[in-house]
Each structure stands twice: as C-alpha cells, then as structure tokens.
Amino acid sequence: MIPRPFEYHAPQTLPDALGLLRQFGDEAKLLAGGHSLLPMMKLRFAQPGHLIDLGGIAELKGIRQDGNSLLIGAMTTENEIIWSQLLQTKCPLLVEGARQISDPQVRYKGTIGGDIAHGDPGNDHPALMLALAASFALRGAGGERVVPADGFFIGTYETAMKPDEIMTQVRIPVPAQGAGYCYAKLKRKTGDFAAAAAAVVLHLKGGRVQEVRIALTNVGPTPLRATEAEALLRGNRPDDAIILQAARLAMSVCAPSADQRGDAEYKTAMAGEMTIRALTTARQRAA
C-alpha cells in the first residue's frame, strides 16, 4: 500500500505555503497530521501530484486565550488539546471529545484543523465545533476570512473552504462559567469512528434551560445541528421526559448511511440514545 508518486514540499512560512498552493492548484494537497490523507493516498482514493506539508509552519501551532476567545492553531494535535491546562479548565468539552478520537498514536499526529477541513462526517471535531459555536480563520490569496462552523460543512468531504485557502486557526467563544457539557460517543471498539455521537453544551438559569446546543456525529452527510430539539428545551426544566422528547426530535434530522457499524435505523436510534446521555450528563454538570 504505497501512494502514487508525488512531489513533497515543506514550506516554513504561511505565505510560502499559500504560494505553493496557488502554483500547483488542483494538483496540490495540504498535509497536516496525515492520518486521514495518507490512508486515502495509500488506497489511491486521493492522488495529489504535490503534497504541501504544513508541519514546519510554527504560527499554525499553539493554544491561547484572547479575551473571550480560545484560539487554537490549526496544526495543534489531539494530544496537545488533551494535555492543555487552559482547555481542561475553559473548554472541557473539547478535551472530552479529543480523548475519544482514535488511539494515542493517531492523536500524536492528527490535528484539529485536519479533522475539520477533511469534511468527513465520521470525524468528531465538526459536531464539537457546532456545539461550541466555533468559527474558523481561513487564509487565502485575498487575505483572511472567518467563517462560523454553522454552515461550514456542506457535504461529505465538502466544506465552505476554497481550494486556495488554508485553515489557520479555530476560534471558540469561552463557554460561560457553569455551562454543562458532554460528548457521548458510541463506538464498536477502541479507536473506531462513531456509530453515532452527540455533543451538548447546556446553560441553565434558575433550573431552566437558558441556552443549549446539540450536534450529532456520523448520522448524515455532514455533522448535524438538532435545532428543533434545542428549541424544545429552551425555557424549560430539563427533566427526563423532555430530554426524551428532545432525543426524538434529534433522531428526526438523522439520515445515516448503512455500513458495518449498523443500518440506518440502528444508527438513528443510537443518535437518540447518545443525545439522551449527553443531555443527562450535561444537566448533572451544569451549575
């Protein structure tokens, strides 16, 4: 299993990487952690003529807080996210999600930017990004634009990114103190992609739902926001009965495709179950 021949470029700065991307156009692919792209190249599902490795570009790394935003460089790895004191304190949902991605070796290499840019509905960060109301900084020939996660995921392997753009940063508004959260993921075995998963952020005020965001992994061509379920919960006490109703509404947006992880009906039911678990845990954690 060896990829088709290609030329390898290792730019050290972002302008150089953008220049190479412009120069080689359709022939080029960006290489981040390589743990989605190289497997696809080995199977020859992807056959780029030029590979542009982002690994040498220092400014794409690192995690910091700027005012009310958490700024995460696109080339930050899953293990760096898991070990970040800042994220453990300010955004434990992202840490809980990253801990459930694949296995340790993959997490040393796989990056948050690659996980999002790949557009694979099986990846876990996209739903986490929807739940966290994140946005992405994209740098292209014409400068930088910032696009919200809502609307970014268009189809399987299809995002709002243009081919000449590089994702540089993930921006997450710091969740309010006391927000409940949970990423509930069902997988057949350690290291597997989700059969179904649900990401929840929940704000309570006086025992009622002030704000809630629910997003689902791997039960459609893109990650899905369960907006009707959210609307049902807002303003109400999140008791078991309404959580069950919300899970039903979440199931109604699912359109999974069948594979070895199960048929469509099973995956939809599991998305409902993951929604119940995520909401119940988030309720417990919410102050």
Place this chain on the structure above:
Amino acid sequence: MAKKQAVSFKLNGKDVDVVVEPRELLIHTLREKLQHTGPHIGCETSHCGACTVDLNAMSVKSCTVLTVQCEGACVLTIEGFAQSGELHALQESFHLDHALQCGYCTPGMITRAYRLLKENPNPTEEEIRYWMAGNLCRCTGYQNIVKAVQSAARKLSSAAAA
C-alpha cells in the same frame, strides 16, 4: 516518477542518511533500507500499532508517516532499547511477566510503553489500557502486558530515585 530526496535523521542515536521517493513510508525505509526489522507491518492501514516507533518524543505508526517528513528527526526503534548487552527495564519485564506469545506486537508495544512511561511514570491500570489502546495483540489478552508495564514502571522509578 517524482525526484528522489535525501533525508537525514537520527536513528537510535546514530546519524543516518537515506535517499527516498517522497511517497516512501517510514516503515519501509526502516525495514528495507536501514535493516531495522523490529518495527513490524501488521495491517499497513494505521490500525494495529505493530509498526510503532518513537519520532521526536511521540509514538507514531510508521506506516502512516512519510520518510521525507523525518528530516532532522530523532527516531527510536526497539533496536535502540538494549544498552551494551543489557535489556531495557521494559524488555526485561515483558520477558519475566510473560507479556508476549508470538511476539509480533511486542516491538510496537514496548516502544509505545516507553513513551507512556516518560509522560506518566506511574500509570494506573486504567491509564495503561487507555494510553496503549493503539497497539493490538492477538495472543496475550493484554493482562500480562499491563502487568509488565507496571513492573517496568516500578523498576524505572526506583532506579530514578536511587
């Protein structure tokens, strides 16, 4: 065919230079060009961990890394563990605790356990199972692998304290 590229890195502390096509995977360079056949090929699809090596203080699957990505890197394989004929604590524990049967997974297991113990010198059983989940073993049932990592952890921390 794409032009070949020269790549220099440190392998078990020694400088090596290789000339490779950009598409060559690190596991093939190690096994076929550098005669380091400790890292094994189990699946070649990033699932089994038999090809695990230590790359710049990270455990990675060398079937999913390009050799050209290793310019200037420090690579450690199982061949680098024993020092002047003496087994590393992990090798000794795997032997004494019977943590292998066919041995196919063992170089990857030990290399992964090495980095785990650097990061967490005294892991609980649960932590060992979680942080070693990228290495599959079809023989042992993992019980003795966990034990061996625990005994090596004890040996290494008492050696560090001494």
